[in-house]
Amino acid sequence: MEFPLQNLDFLAKSYTKVLVFDCEFWHVIKKSRDRNIIGGKNQDYFFIPREIGGFLLEKKKDTWKLNDPFFVTLDKSIRDAVLPISKFATVTPQTAYKLDEIEKRLGLPWGEAFFSRLSTEGQKAYIEGMEVYNNDENILKHKQSPLWYSKFMKLYSESLIIVKGNGDIDALKNASNIYGFDYKNPLGVVDIADWNEESKMLCDTAKLAGTFDCIKKYLDEQSKLLADFLPLEKAHDPSTDASMTLLVALYIESQKHL
Numbered sequence: 001m002e003f004p005l006q007n008l009d010f011l012a013k014s015y016t017k018v019l020v021f022d023c024e025f026w027h028v029i030k031k032s033r034d035r036n037i038i039g040g041k042n043q044d045y046f047f048i049p050r051e052i053g054g055f056l057l058e059k060k061k062d063t064w065k066l067n068d069p070f071f072v073t074l075d076k077s078i079r080d081a082v083l084p085i086s087k088f089a090t091v092t093p094q095t096a097y098k099l100d101e102i103e104k105r106l107g108l109p110w111g112e113a114f115f116s117r118l119s120t121e122g123q124k125a126y127i128e129g130m131e132v133y134n135n136d137e138n139i140l141k142h143k144q145s146p147l148w149y150s151k152f153m154k155l156y157s158e159s160l161i162i163v164k165g166n167g168d169i170d171a172l173k174n175a176s177n178i179y180g181f182d183y184k185n186p187l188g189v190v191d192i193a194d195w196n197e198e199s200k201m202l203c204d205t206a207k208l209a210g211t212f213d214c215i216k217k218y219l220d221e222q223s224k225l226l227a228d229f230l231p232l233e234k235a236h237d238p239s240t241d242a243s244m245t246l247l248v249a250l251y252i253e254s255q256k257h258l
Helices: 006-012 093-103 120-134 137-141 148-157 167-179 192-203 208-218 221-227 238-255
Strands: 017-029 045-060 063-066 070-074 160-163 188-191
Touching: 006 017, 006 221, 006 238, 017 148, 017 167, 017 238, 045 167, 045 238, 070 148, 070 238, 093 120, 120 137, 148 167, 160 167, 160 192, 160 238, 188 192, 192 208, 192 238, 208 238, 221 238
Parallel strands: 017 160, 160 188
Antiparallel strands: 017 045, 045 063, 045 070
């Protein structure tokens, strides 16, 4: 599909490829030998992508071509990582229910539940949960090996990217260190997190879903038409979060040209 998107013209300037994506993460435990790994202050873990979803827009004369959305799932590295939970996993309802029940048996809060830190019973629940997650039909259907990163990073390096925060970028840099592929910077970055303070004033929240719900009624007609063709079904589904990120970015840009 092709769309006239004046606000994307303004936002992209001379760029002809705009990549919008979002990640859900593996929380991977740090080791003392790790170098060039990006983690938060006082955290003993870091993020690498577990699920990546989004889409590419390409400039075609006076319109933008929306390419088919992509969704990819990636195995955890051999490193210790916490179990995915239903809130942050693009799984079927049946799998989500099972993960919810298994999460109760871990014995530690989800974000702290590394396999190596669990009790014997917690480790049994973890192994069961990892099997449930990895065998979910939606996860299996979209599984890619780490070789996929090279293809994605080529597109990434040729595009202006639109994200919310540095988390996805840092996770890709971490993955490059873990798997040994080259990380190349994108041509440019639009980060809607720069608008967080304005979002808090307008919407009483800076969270992505809350911001999108707040501003969607103010979208211009071109953006509303585009929204009809974007996957906007489920928060924390990476493709949905990428769609909301793009539409929020277009709204922010529209406010500069009133």
